Amino acid sequence: MITASHTLTLLAAIIMFAGVATLVWLALALVARLAPRASLAMACANAMAALSLTLHMLRGMRPDALTYWTGDVAAVASFALLAAAVSAITTRRLAWKSGAIVVAAAALLLLAVPYEGDLRWQARVVNLAGAGLSLGAGLTAWRSLSASATGRRTPAPLSLPLFLIGALLLVRAFETLVHPGGTPDMRVPTEFNIAFLWTALVLTLLQNATLAFLVLMRLILRIERLLERDPLTDTLNRRAFDHALDHAHAWLGRGRGYALVMIDMDRFKQLNDTLGHAAGDAALRQMVKELQPCVREVDRFGRLGGEEFCVLLPDTDIAGAALVAERMRALVEQTPLRWLEQDWPLSASLGIAEAERGDADANTVLARADAALYRAKSQGRNVVQP
Numbered sequence: 001m002i003t004a005s006h007t008l009t010l011l012a013a014i015i016m017f018a019g020v021a022t023l024v025w026l027a028l029a030l031v032a033r034l035a036p037r038a039s040l041a042m043a044c045a046n047a048m049a050a051l052s053l054t055l056h057m058l059r060g061m062r063p064d065a066l067t068y069w070t071g072d073v074a075a076v077a078s079f080a081l082l083a084a085a086v087s088a089i090t091t092r093r094l095a096w097k098s099g100a101i102v103v104a105a106a107a108l109l110l111l112a113v114p115y116e117g118d119l120r121w122q123a124r125v126v127n128l129a130g131a132g133l134s135l136g137a138g139l140t141a142w143r144s145l146s147a148s149a150t151g152r153r154t155p156a157p158l159s160l161p162l163f164l165i166g167a168l169l170l171v172r173a174f175e176t177l178v179h180p181g182g183t184p185d186m187r188v189p190t191e192f193n194i195a196f197l198w199t200a201l202v203l204t205l206l207q208n209a210t211l212a213f214l215v216l217m218r219l220i221l222r223i224e225r226l227l228e229r230d231p232l233t234d235t236l237n238r239r240a241f242d243h244a245l246d247h248a249h250a251w252l253g254r255g256r257g258y259a260l261v262m263i264d265m266d267r268f269k270q271l272n273d274t275l276g277h278a279a280g281d282a283a284l285r286q287m288v289k290e291l292q293p294c295v296r297e298v299d300r301f302g303r304l305g306g307e308e309f310c311v312l313l314p315d316t317d318i319a320g321a322a323l324v325a326e327r328m329r330a331l332v333e334q335t336p337l338r339w340l341e342q343d344w345p346l347s348a349s350l351g352i353a354e355a356e357r358g359d360a361d362a363n364t365v366l367a368r369a370d371a372a373l374y375r376a377k378s379q380g381r382n383v384v385q386p
């Protein structure tokens with residue numbers, strides 16, 4: 001037989017879990033400084049949920065104005081904060097305005113009808129507002145995760161708990177509408193309340209775990225990016241480029257060729273010695289920025305060291321590489337470096353090579369591109385050589 005202690009125990013369990021989650025998210029925001037805005041919003045969302053459920057449990061024991069209206073507004077606010085946290089984690093924007101409007105509207109609607117009788121009106125307002133906020137947050141998360149470049153690591157179905165929370169709240173709103181025996185009081189020991197509270201407990205756990213995973217994944221992806229990028233030009237560093245090259249070479253045996261374009265800025269030492277190291281850095285950044293439009297999404301642009309760069313072009317032969325390299329050479333020549341009101345002419349020499357079936361490894365192809373670059377330099381620079 002279901003007794004009141006069943007529902008009260010489940011309510012207490014959710015409150016305790018939300019309390020612990022509040023502390024964990026607070027520690028992430030303030031101590032670890034991990035996604036601080038999103039973590040703070042999650043701490044507040046859990047605190048609000050714990051507050052609203054505590055006030056729900058105290059109904060009839062404490063002043064009505066506090067336990068009823070304040071508790072209901074706190075419940076809607078917890079969903080608004082959850083939606084804000086989700087947007088901060090998935091889109092990096094703390095979208096709080098629509099949530100604030102829903103909370104204000106719900107607070108007014110709750111004042112419109114007195115807290116008397118069976119309180120079905122209030123239950124519908126709270127649950128429909130919560131459902132709208134959760135489903136909206138779910139849609140935002142789904143869209144943003146589907147569009148994200150890291151799709152495999154942070155797939156869109158991670159937004160599923162938000163849809164389930166929305167659905168659960170919709171079910172609760174409709175239960176008070178269609179089921180005459182239903183009650184908006186979660187303490188009443190009905191089968192529906194037991195099932196609702198169990199589901200709410202599981203979804204609270206799942207939602208917190210999913211968002212913690214997303215925050216952690218964001219950190220891992222940021223570290224990975226730092227590890228594989230050259231800080232000056234944001235191209236791949238030598239290690240990451242070598243890795244990409246080995247990967248492309250492994251596909252050569254399976255019929256997928258590739259070509260390399262090696263780029264070296266001309267008389268770079270002279271530029272450094274005359275205008276200074278900062279000007280040299282600016283010239284490298286300018287060259288990379290200019291060359292980016294020549295590079296497809298599948299191509300890999302890496303810095304081999306100093307002023308030497310290499311672009312890996314999958315599924316490309318020597319003729320294709322020659323076209324790309326010539327376009328690159330012309331682009332570098334076109335724009336001088338503007339430094340302290342002076343123009344310094346820039347140019348680059350380029351060597352190209354195509355991977356051949358007989359090439360033992362990627363370094364053989366790289367050495368051919370390097371030899372071609374050397375020929376370009378000895379021919380007077382500012383040319384492309386195969």
Ligand SMILES: Nc1nc2c(ncn2[C@@H]2O[C@H](COP(=O)(O)OP(=O)(O)OP(=O)(O)O)[C@@H](O)[C@H]2O)c(=O)[nH]1
Nearest residue numbers: 264265266267268269270272277280281306307377
């Ligand atoms: N500003 C700056 N200079 C760098 C960086 N890395 C390497 N260098 C400088 O790049 C210069 C390379 O000079 P060299 O190898 O002689 O080449 P170069 O002067 O371009 O001559 P050619 O390639 O034959 O046209 C050296 O002066 C290095 O100190 C960097 O990250 N920033």
